Amino acid sequence: MARITGMDVRDIRFPTSRELDGSDAMNPDPDYSAAYVVLRTDDGPDGYGLAFTIGRGNDVQAAAIKALDHMVVGRPVPETAFELAALSRELVGDSQLRWLGPEKGVAHMAIGAVVNAAWDLAARRAERPLWRFLSELSPEELVAQVDFRYLSDALTEQEALDLLRRPGRAARIAEIERDGYPAYSTGAGWLGYTDEKMVRLAKQAVADGFAMLKLKVGGDLDDDIRRMRLARDAVGPDIRIAVDANQRWDVEPAIKWMQALSEFDPYWIEEPTSPDDVLAHRAIAEAIAPIRVATGEHVQNRVMFKQYLQAGALSVLQIDAARVGGVNENIAILLLAAKFGVPVCPHAGGVGLCELVRHLSMFDYVAISGTQDDRAIEWVDQLHEHFTDPAIVRGGRYLAPTAPGFSARINDEALARYAFPDGPEWSEK
Amino acid sequence: MARITGMDVRDIRFPTSRELDGSDAMNPDPDYSAAYVVLRTDDGPDGYGLAFTIGRGNDVQAAAIKALDHMVVGRPVPETAFELAALSRELVGDSQLRWLGPEKGVAHMAIGAVVNAAWDLAARRAERPLWRFLSELSPEELVAQVDFRYLSDALTEQEALDLLRRPGRAARIAEIERDGYPAYSTGAGWLGYTDEKMVRLAKQAVADGFAMLKLKVGGDLDDDIRRMRLARDAVGPDIRIAVDANQRWDVEPAIKWMQALSEFDPYWIEEPTSPDDVLAHRAIAEAIAPIRVATGEHVQNRVMFKQYLQAGALSVLQIDAARVGGVNENIAILLLAAKFGVPVCPHAGGVGLCELVRHLSMFDYVAISGTQDDRAIEWVDQLHEHFTDPAIVRGGRYLAPTAPGFSARINDEALARYAFPDGPEWSEK
Numbered sequence: 001m002a003r004i005t006g007m008d009v010r011d012i013r014f015p016t017s018r019e020l021d022g023s024d025a026m027n028p029d030p031d032y033s034a035a036y037v038v039l040r041t042d043d044g045p046d047g048y049g050l051a052f053t054i055g056r057g058n059d060v061q062a063a064a065i066k067a068l069d070h071m072v073v074g075r076p077v078p079e080t081a082f083e084l085a086a087l088s089r090e091l092v093g094d095s096q097l098r099w100l101g102p103e104k105g106v107a108h109m110a111i112g113a114v115v116n117a118a119w120d121l122a123a124r125r126a127e128r129p130l131w132r133f134l135s136e137l138s139p140e141e142l143v144a145q146v147d148f149r150y151l152s153d154a155l156t157e158q159e160a161l162d163l164l165r166r167p168g169r170a171a172r173i174a175e176i177e178r179d180g181y182p183a184y185s186t187g188a189g190w191l192g193y194t195d196e197k198m199v200r201l202a203k204q205a206v207a208d209g210f211a212m213l214k215l216k217v218g219g220d221l222d223d224d225i226r227r228m229r230l231a232r233d234a235v236g237p238d239i240r241i242a243v244d245a246n247q248r249w250d251v252e253p254a255i256k257w258m259q260a261l262s263e264f265d266p267y268w269i270e271e272p273t274s275p276d277d278v279l280a281h282r283a284i285a286e287a288i289a290p291i292r293v294a295t296g297e298h299v300q301n302r303v304m305f306k307q308y309l310q311a312g313a314l315s316v317l318q319i320d321a322a323r324v325g326g327v328n329e330n331i332a333i334l335l336l337a338a339k340f341g342v343p344v345c346p347h348a349g350g351v352g353l354c355e356l357v358r359h360l361s362m363f364d365y366v367a368i369s370g371t372q373d374d375r376a377i378e379w380v381d382q383l384h385e386h387f388t389d390p391a392i393v394r395g396g397r398y399l400a401p402t403a404p405g406f407s408a409r410i411n412d413e414a415l416a417r418y419a420f421p422d423g424p425e426w427s428e429k
Numbered sequence: 430m431a432r433i434t435g436m437d438v439r440d441i442r443f444p445t446s447r448e449l450d451g452s453d454a455m456n457p458d459p460d461y462s463a464a465y466v467v468l469r470t471d472d473g474p475d476g477y478g479l480a481f482t483i484g485r486g487n488d489v490q491a492a493a494i495k496a497l498d499h500m501v502v503g504r505p506v507p508e509t510a511f512e513l514a515a516l517s518r519e520l521v522g523d524s525q526l527r528w529l530g531p532e533k534g535v536a537h538m539a540i541g542a543v544v545n546a547a548w549d550l551a552a553r554r555a556e557r558p559l560w561r562f563l564s565e566l567s568p569e570e571l572v573a574q575v576d577f578r579y580l581s582d583a584l585t586e587q588e589a590l591d592l593l594r595r596p597g598r599a600a601r602i603a604e605i606e607r608d609g610y611p612a613y614s615t616g617a618g619w620l621g622y623t624d625e626k627m628v629r630l631a632k633q634a635v636a637d638g639f640a641m642l643k644l645k646v647g648g649d650l651d652d653d654i655r656r657m658r659l660a661r662d663a664v665g666p667d668i669r670i671a672v673d674a675n676q677r678w679d680v681e682p683a684i685k686w687m688q689a690l691s692e693f694d695p696y697w698i699e700e701p702t703s704p705d706d707v708l709a710h711r712a713i714a715e716a717i718a719p720i721r722v723a724t725g726e727h728v729q730n731r732v733m734f735k736q737y738l739q740a741g742a743l744s745v746l747q748i749d750a751a752r753v754g755g756v757n758e759n760i761a762i763l764l765l766a767a768k769f770g771v772p773v774c775p776h777a778g779g780v781g782l783c784e785l786v787r788h789l790s791m792f793d794y795v796a797i798s799g800t801q802d803d804r805a806i807e808w809v810d811q812l813h814e815h816f817t818d819p820a821i822v823r824g825g826r827y828l829a830p831t832a833p834g835f836s837a838r839i840n841d842e843a844l845a846r847y848a849f850p851d852g853p854e855w856s857e858k
Contacts (some may be wrong), residue, residue, distance in 0.1 A: 026524060026527070027524050027525075027527075027528070028524060029524070029525075030524070030525060030528075031525070053525075053528050053529060054524075054525050054528045055525035055528075056496065056523065056526050057493075057496050057525060057526045057528070057529045057536065059492065059496065060489070060492050060493045060496050060535065060536065061529065063488065063489050063492040064486075064489045064535065067485065067486050067488065094485065095455060095456050095457060095458070095459070095483075096456075096458075096459060096460070096482075096483050096484035096485035096486060097485050097486045098455070098456075099459075099482050099483045099484075099486070100482060100486045100489065100490065100534060100535050100538075101534050102676070102703075102704070102727060103705075104533050104534045104705070104729065105529060105530050105533045105534020105535055105536060105537070105729075106489065106493065106529050106534055106535040106536055107486065107489065107534060107535055108534070109529075149703075150679060150702060150703040150705075150706055150709070151679075152679040152680070152681065153679060153680040153681070153709060153712065247531070250578065250579060250580075250581040250582060251581070251582040252581065252582070273579060274531075274578075274579040274732045275531070276532075276579075276729070276730065276732040276733055276736075277579055277732050277735075277736065278707065278708075278736065279707075279736045279739055279740065280579070280582060283582065298531060300533065300705070303703045303705040303706050304705055306706075307705075307706065307707060307708045310708055311708065
């Protein structure tokens with residue numbers, strides 16, 4: 001029987017703050033980083049996972065992953081769906097570690113990184129890209145991944161099974177393999193970019209086939225009005241333009257700001273306020289309808305998403321592959337979104353988030369939602385060159401990954417160069 | 430000018446799991462622990478703070494405190510209220526570290542430990558116990574501690590000022606110094622105790638002057654009915670008995686369980702479900718009224734408490750001295766509770782929580798709430814001997830601390846003996 005023989009954890013940081021890529025109203029100078037985990041086995045491929053951070057504190061995130069070592073190393077390689085479910089439950093359930101959350105922040109992202117690495121490992125051994133590996137699991141195997149604790153007032157196991165029994169998976173798998181999945185572009189919209197650069201990149205994105213763009217807002221209202229007008233003029237009325245405030249506002253400023261931008265037809269406002277504030281999102285959503293409200297990249301777990309849906313506080317749900325407790329919790333969140341009829345448009349960008357989350361959206365289409373209407377995965381064309389199975393977008397669509405696994409593996413050259421603080425990128429500056 | 434010259438962080442763990450002290454429905458075998466921080470100065474006393482955990486992961490918590498080093502060491506010792514406010518704001522505002530939360534979990538508890546150590550330092554230099562140091566600050570100085578971001582839909586700066594202008598502080602300070610502050614006892618109610626031990630300790634608590642006890646529930650309903658009946662028979666109808674499920678239930682089981690216990694007149698149900706689930710608490714509160722719903726020891730920040738209050742989801746608010754971002758955020762939470770007219774009954778026990786939180790309740794009485802009606806601080810008679818300024822309860826009341834500072838200092842003998850993993854308590858077993 002194959003065993004997990006070791007768990008390596010590395011602190012990898014990319015100096016993205018030097019170019020203001022990724023700059024927004026709350027994050028002026030991020031250094032996109034990964035607390036990177038490798039599950040070593042004595043037989044066959046290793047498994048790869050990561051937690052995404054934006055620089056300082058990536059060492060804390062790495063320490064939190066290392067703290068899970070005793071539950072992982074020495075264990076048989078989880079290969080079946082039920083073994084993967086058991087691993088996830090054991091990691092989330094450790095009664096002493098649970099105090100550090102529960103199920104939130106550094107400790108929970110650490111669980112997500114390890115759980116995702118285990119899924120990567122299982123998919124590699126099955127010689128399937130993760131989205132196909134998931135898409136071939138039975139409704140019962142998928143439901144077994146979900147921790148229904150704290151969900152039963154909104155979603156029962158039977159309702160989840162019914163959602164997962166949607167017919168036609170084979171045809172949708174073929175469609176994904178042929179056509180991929182819709183993307184939208186954030187590349188033009190960073191707050192640190194000049195107007196000229198923003199307009200040029202927005203036009204380029206439309207020429208490249210994107211039907212939707214996103215701009216960062218929330219620094220200065222006059223600047224935002226000017227940028228939104230320039231962007232709208234540049235791309236015309238038929239391209240969706242979403243805006244993203246990265247938690248900058250309280251309720252009243254959010255409403256006023258979005259009313260001021262409404263003449264430019266913003267498609268959604270993302271993270272108008274605290275990701276913890278379900279009731280504030282609801283108040284904003286009610287005041288600015290029909291502009292949609294989106295959030296998720298900082299929503300800590302399925303319990304918060306459940307409340308957002310119960311309260312009608314969001315109309316676009318943004319999963320993140322590396323914020324919550326990994327594949328298992330994201331299956332729970334996708335099922336909740338389907339139950340409430342809310343489209344899922346994942347957060348991506350960062351380090352490896354595009355690589356990872358495309359698997360989840362493609363699985364969502366095949367096995368849960370059955371539709372791509374009003375769905376698109378964020379696309380930021382940054383740092384992909386460091387991955388062994390990089391995300392590829394063509395004509396405004398993510399291509400279906402074909403390599404086995406979950407695509408979180410960073411290539412050896414990047415691991416050496418961007419190791420913090422001793423890699424040459426950091427030690428030689 | 431005095432400076433902070435260093436920050437020491439230690440991993441201190443007490444082997445409480447050996448006696449089942451602290452056992453409940455979610456935490457069967459906690460080893461009460463502190464990630465302990467000392468702010469060293471070049472002039473005068475040092476400052477002491479801690480984050481409380483229950484064992485595994487205390488090293489991660491310590492790493493998160495260390496990650497704040499660069500914002501603290503080398504800085505002038507904050508002595509005025511405005512310097513303390515600036516330190517808190519800088520720690521919470523670090524844009525890269527913020528990604529690890531924001532304002533929740535390991536990263537936020539780390540900020541709380543450092544902020545509390547800074548208040549300890551300032552109070553020691555002013556030669557005041559913290560509760561008096563706080564009680565002598567002006568309304569303007571106190572309001573300056575509060576980060577109103579994400580609060581303005583529930584509490585404005587002007588409303589906070591008005592609450593803080595309550596007359597009569599001097600008389601209430603004298604009253605606290607003379608009579609202390611009410612306590613309630615959890616010592617009898619741990620789930621791992623035998624019926625005989627529970628009954629004996631409950632009777633002893635009443636004989637000692639406590640007007641309220643708390644039992645842990647949520648393991649098995651028949652057991653809970655038996656224990657609750659025994660406890661009620663032991664103490665009679667006039668002693669309040671609260672029960673605490675430590676997040677064990679979903680909505681429906683919580684309601685059924687409390688309906689089954691209602692004949693024994695439980696005073697509140699604490700943590701019936703996930704601390705993240707405002708809407709579930711509201712549903713439970715509506716169904717089981719007039720039994721009160723209490724929560725807070727795992728509520729991550731002021732934004733969550735705000736929603737609990739806005740939604741009418743709790744009727745007793747339980748602050749914790751070491752879960753949120755320190756004194757500053759607890760001032761915000763006390764003001765929110767006052768605005769909504771909800772009594773605050775702090776969570777304590779653990780390591781040092783009784784020592785710390787008594788200062789906050791006494792300050793609350795003097796400067797904010799002005800009443801002790803339906804208020805009491807939890808009391809667990811455990812681990813106090815390791816502190817240099819231990820909490821003391823007599824006749825069911827916490828005595829007012831008189832030593833300068835915030836009382837988080839652990840004595841040198843305990844620091845040596847319980848250091849993890851190299852102290853003799855751990856290395857010699």
